[in-house]
Amino acid sequence: MGMTLIEKILANHSKESRVKPSEIVDIEIDIRAARDFGGANVVKNIQDHNLRIADPQKTFFTFDCNPTGSDQKYAVNQQICRLFARDNGVKVFDINTGIGTHTLIEKGLAYSGITAVTTDSHANILGAVGAFGQGMGDKDIAAAIHNGKVWFKVPKSVKINLNGKRPEGIYAKDIVLGLLKRFGANTLLGYAVEIYGDEVDKLTLDERITISSMATEMGCIIIFFTPNEAIMEYSQFRNGKKLEIVRADHDAEYEQLYELNIEAFVPRVALPGEPHNTVPVKEVKGVKIDSAFIGSCTNGRMEDFRIVGEILKGKQVAPDVVFKIVPATDEIWNECLKEGLINIFKEAGAMVSNAGCAGCAAGQVGQNGEGEISISSGNRNFPGKQGKGKVYLASPATVAASAIAGCIVPHDEIPEIPMTFGVSESKRKIVETAVCLDSIEIEKPKHIEGRVWYIPMDNIDTDMIYHNRYLSLTDVSEMGQYTFDNLEAYEDFAQRAKSGDIVVVHKNFGSGSSRQQAVDCFKALGIQAIVAESYGAIYERNAINAAFPIMTCATIEKLKLADGDIVQLNLETGEIINTSKKISVQGERFSEVQLEIYQNGGLF
Structure with missing residues (x-):
């Protein structure tokens, strides 16, 4: 074979x-x-x-x-x-x-x-x-x-x-x-x-x-x-x-x-909050937008900008719409300049930034504000990923056409007159929140018992766990206070969590970014372990290498968990017991590598 x-x-x-x-x-x-x-x-x-x-x-x-x-x-x-x-x-x-x-x-x-x-x-x-x-x-x-x-x-x-x-x-x-x-x-x-x-x-x-x-x-x-x-x-x-x-x-x-x-296959857009929740462009035709973005590692290439240039040439970005363009590399930026595309973009009313990740990383143009509606060629539109607004994902052709139309449209259905905002639609409320809690380090045994935080959700991504606006922190003790502050209904998790708690979730926990902080924030709070049906591949590695216990269990629902239940975890056998309801299920035990790293106190 x-x-x-x-x-x-x-x-x-x-x-x-x-x-x-x-x-x-x-x-x-x-x-x-x-x-x-x-x-x-x-x-x-x-x-x-x-x-x-x-x-x-x-x-x-x-x-x-x-x-x-x-x-x-x-x-x-x-x-x-x-x-x-x-x-x-x-x-x-x-x-x-x-x-x-x-x-x-x-x-x-x-x-x-x-x-x-x-x-x-x-x-x-x-x-x-x-x-x-x-x-x-x-x-x-x-x-x-x-x-x-x-x-x-x-x-x-x-x-x-x-x-x-x-x-x-x-x-x-x-x-x-x-x-x-x-x-x-x-x-x-x-x-x-x-x-x-x-x-x-x-x-x-x-x-x-x-x-x-x-x-x-x-x-x-x-x-x-x-x-x-x-x-x-x-x-x-x-x-x-x-x-x-x-x-x-x-x-x-x-x-x-x-x-x-x-x-x-048909032209599609991803609805705000979930890249996988996609619909044909025609189903959201007419949704008013505040901003548009072309770039990211997904669509910041030369062919993308040639498509955008063809659509924008001789046209104008709609009033009230901010159109942001960021090439993936400086070589691509310079080629856009040589081919006259930068001039087309600027004459159309778009802004062009230097090469980089842009809105995905919060370090360049591409972020949006409270209540703002964006259409983007990026790869992620998780809540809070590109700011406080809502983000639709689409092809560069759809994004460029929508920037001209002032609303989401198929790339071949640009109206002659763009949609504009009414007075009442332009009123926005900006809300800033902050949470804090001192973080605690505790020693983790092979047999763990603790109070459950049961969050029956799939696809909790790393921006929900630990938002990218805190990525400049390098002191682990400061990270706990920001845990889950971008997860709806759990923004005050760090204030209410107690040292020794155990978090139980469903599928694909920790999807998204490679950030180690999404593991370390739990350690800082004193959370003992996480149990999930499955994990994002990078998150799983990060947790194992940090000696933070994560267990996988495909039958979590059989435990009939509720917030506050007490569970016991056996890292060596994989057994999980809801002692509050006297229910036991079998999860995956630690692999030899995971156990060795855990016993060593981390990869190093």
């Missing part, structure tokens, strides 16, 4: 000739990178534990979350990374470069078959060129920089065939939003996905990047495309040497095969 693409790449980077799903292997990492978000914590871990750098030539910093350096705390963190890089011969792609994952592809560092880890939860974007990329927390990245390798659990693989002929007017963003509609946020949770088909083989690099970049929103480990001839030529030109394509074996074994008809 042959190997899938991820199995082949992991085997090629381990001491094993072949690997199988659920095996835990040490894999060599070709690229070890940290961003300005998380980078200072990576440096702190390395310095606190006196770690050496295994190979400075394979180690990088990418400053893309706050490329303007406009936030003082971000600026301090960037300088921490710069000084460390100077002392250790490490390359910094500084604030003038653009999004790190795109830079790795652009510079020829990422190509078919390589492995890379960064503090970016969208590192799996590298699947667009057939490379294995994975977002990880600051402890993982520090360990990778020190050891040159990390432990990894080989995921199961899924194969998707997109059959039929791609309809006219269907963009890559429409394809991935269609996939999100089909699979949701957790059907493919923890899987490596390979996509094939005649139309798939025709997808450009920019289109593949758009689709691969939203693997995280589907809960996937990664979405892989096998490079076609054009993409291999691009990678070889950028890298400067002959490269070999790594392919899945023809007899590889997949957990599931899905046959989908691409002819059924």
